[in-house]
Amino acid sequence: MKIRKSWYELLKKDFESDSFKKLQEFLADENSRYTIYPSEENIFSALNAVPFDEVKVVIIGQDPYHEPGQAHGLAFSVQGNTAIPPSLVNIYKEIESDLGIKCEKSGDLTRWAKQGVLLLNTTLTVRRGQANSHRGHGWEEITGRIIDLLSKREKPLVFLLWGSNAQAFADRIAPQHLVLKAPHPSPLSAYRGFFGCKHFSKCNDFLKQNNQTEIDWH
Numbered sequence: 001m002k003i004r005k006s007w008y009e010l011l012k013k014d015f016e017s018d019s020f021k022k023l024q025e026f027l028a029d030e031n032s033r034y035t036i037y038p039s040e041e042n043i044f045s046a047l048n049a050v051p052f053d054e055v056k057v058v059i060i061g062q063d064p065y066h067e068p069g070q071a072h073g074l075a076f077s078v079q080g081n082t083a084i085p086p087s088l089v090n091i092y093k094e095i096e097s098d099l100g101i102k103c104e105k106s107g108d109l110t111r112w113a114k115q116g117v118l119l120l121n122t123t124l125t126v127r128r129g130q131a132n133s134h135r136g137h138g139w140e141e142i143t144g145r146i147i148d149l150l151s152k153r154e155k156p157l158v159f160l161l162w163g164s165n166a167q168a169f170a171d172r173i174a175p176q177h178l179v180l181k182a183p184h185p186s187p188l189s190a191y192r193g194f195f196g197c198k199h200f201s202k203c204n205d206f207l208k209q210n211n212q213t214e215i216d217w218h
Contacts, residue, residue, distance in 0.1 A: 003044040006052050014145050023138030027125060035128040037064050038071040045073025046120045047146075049113035055150060056116035056212055057158045057203060060166035063123035066131050074119040076185075077109035090185040090194065095217045098198045103218055115215050120146060122165060147172055156210045158203045162194065178206045 003011075014020060030036055038045070061075025065085060070078045076088050084092070084107040092103040104111070109119055122143050127133035147169050150157060157177045161167045163184030173179050182197040183189040204214040 001043050002041055002048065004048045004051065007044070007047040010052060010149055011142065011145060014142055017141075019138050019141050026134075026137045030125075030127060030134070037066060037126050037128060038073045042071070042073035043124050046075065046113070046118055049074065049110065050116055050118050052149070054116050055118045055153075055157060056207060057160065057215060058118045058120060058147070058150060059160045059162075060147075060169060061119065061121040062163070062165045063121050063132055063135065064126045066126045066129055066133075068128070071126070072108075073124070074109050074113060075121045077119055078107040080106050080108040082107060086187045087185045087190075090187065090190040094185070094190075094195055094197065095200050097195070098200045099217060101218050112215065112217070115213075117215060118150075144169070144172070151177065156206070156212075158206055160199055160203065163189065178203070 008015070027036070059075055064071035064073070065078060069082045070085070072079050076085075076091060078085060078088070084105075088107050088109075095101065095103055109117075113119055120143060123132070123135050123137075123139040124143070125134045125139070151172055151174045154176065159169070159173055159177055159179045161170055161179060161181045163186075165184075167181050170179055170181065180197070180199045180202055182194045182199060183192040185194045200215075200217050204217075207214050
């Protein structure tokens with residue numbers, strides 16, 4: 001599993017813990033019997049795409065997409081030649097309504113990550129065809145630690161917490177940061193308040209107020 005040096009140094013103790021060793025044993029067993037997503041080199045793509053000091057926005061997802069050709073390590077994002085999943089379709093709808101812009105037809109959100117958006121799933125791997133299959137096996141300790149490290153930063157960040165899974169982190173986030181909550185953008189819940197939340201304009205307004213470059217959400 002490849003990980004950017006700056007993140008590795010911050011998480012070194014976590015990677016050396018007994019909990020992470022158990023997680024590695026679990027993943028080795030899963031890999032020997034099932035197909036796991038994303039591929040090993042993409043597990044830490046979210047961290048590899050954005051250096052710790054350059055994170056401006058954090059979007060917390062649940063776990064990777066679990067069908068072939070989708071997951072590549074960024075929450076809500078799929079590989080460029082894959083159909084855009086329903087939750088991301090709804091995210092694009094809200095962006096277009098909120099900002100009056102047209103989003104790209106690709107579901108690959110690397111373009112956001114390059115601007116400082118950390119697209120972090122709570123669980124970083126999944127068994128093919130089985131959502132939440134790797135939940136509760138140790139990833140949450142690593143991702144929780146990532147949130148804690150970001151929360152301690154003095155430079156203000158924006159946390160976009162969509163759905164109860166992401167909102168469980170709200171109490172861990174320090175007051176200098178902007179926390180925006182809404183229902184999950186999935187078709188089951190988007191109409192309960194995700195549509196119309198205007199998180200993307202609110203995010204950019206906050207960044208601008210804090211002398212940071214706005215995100216191009218197209």
